[in-house]
Amino acid sequence: MESINEIFDLECFFHLSPDWLCVAGFDGYFKKINPAVSKTLGYTESELFAKPIDSFVFVDDRSITAAKRESIIKNNPLYDFENRYVTKSGEIVWLSWTSMPVQNQQLVFAIARNITDKKKLEEFSRTSVIFNNREERKSASLQNSDAINGGNGSAFFANLKPISELSIADQLWLYELETLVRKYIGKVDLSIVLLSSEMGLSERQLHRRIKNTTGITPNNYIRRIRLHMSMEAINSGKYRTVAEISYVAGFETPAYFRKLFKEFYGRDVAELLQ
Known part of the structure; x- marks a missing residue:
């Protein structure tokens, strides 16, 4: 034998x-x-x-x-x-x-x-609140659904693709992009130039890839990540003022951050810090 x-x-x-x-x-x-x-x-x-x-x-x-x-x-x-x-x-x-x-x-x-890709997908799914209006409303404890469904914040949600339409390759790519944005979130001047260099793409290629993948512009996408991170900072309980949250999320001024937060979540950020 x-x-x-x-x-x-x-x-x-x-x-x-x-x-x-x-x-x-x-x-x-x-x-x-x-x-x-x-x-x-x-x-x-x-x-x-x-x-x-x-x-x-x-x-x-x-x-x-x-x-x-x-x-x-x-x-x-x-x-x-x-x-x-x-x-x-x-x-x-x-x-x-x-x-x-x-x-x-x-x-x-x-x-x-x-299992790195599996872990990345799990993490992306965990943070996919960026693509899920219902979860955003729930996490912010919103009472005014008009802020999400066509109210002042409609510009944030117009044309945004649902996560179910993203391929695995797109989810993995967006995970890398979001990780990069979070890495540089403290830079108020975080730009497409820096991101394109880090991602190994031209500015035009990166702009087109983000727009085609998510349905929204790069600036809108980055702004959503900043706002989501501001909610994470609030929920951590480590910060007590609007200025602190604004700084953590990388916004230029507390007043501008407060305005965007109200448009996005439908509530004054100061209410959540009381």
Whole structure:
């Protein structure tokens, strides 16, 4: 009878797998990895073998990851554990792990699937209030629905596409864009020039992509993110004045912010700070 190695080229499978295939020691170092690990993180194999695995884990996840590792060493398999790693360029990668200990060799055999896009979609869905008038009305505790359905705030909502019409690719792209806007939200002069440079597109291309994807102009889209962030700041309970909220959301003046907030949410922001 042919052995499994004669039927299948397991080394080829190991190298071609898009998932991470790893062998780690109980000492916390990689012993063997497939190319997907280096490709994802941007480090060479030598760099990945030279440092403890923990050094590549996102700092906020190191404690829980260490606890899971200790559990594995005690001969407890690990299933569907999610944590974050940091690439050489500083990007965050989400992984879902299944790990099995081999006590007599003091090794851990592990498979990790890159679930970064899944996490981005979940986050985009969580913040999709930007595309959902009903949730905006609910989150703001509005009594006057006219502010959303054709009242003073109608300009904010005209032509806005529902999230159900966005493709997965569009949602992922908008997640990257919103993350960038939030990164620079403190810049009152946040412009299409800066965003286009960061997104690797011309100003014209970025303007067209935002308009075609969302149905609204870039300035309208950015303004909506600012206003949504102002509501997040209010709900956090950390801020007490209109000026503080205005500054956090990146508006030029409290008076202008207060006017836009009233148009968008149908209530005076000062009422929500009392």
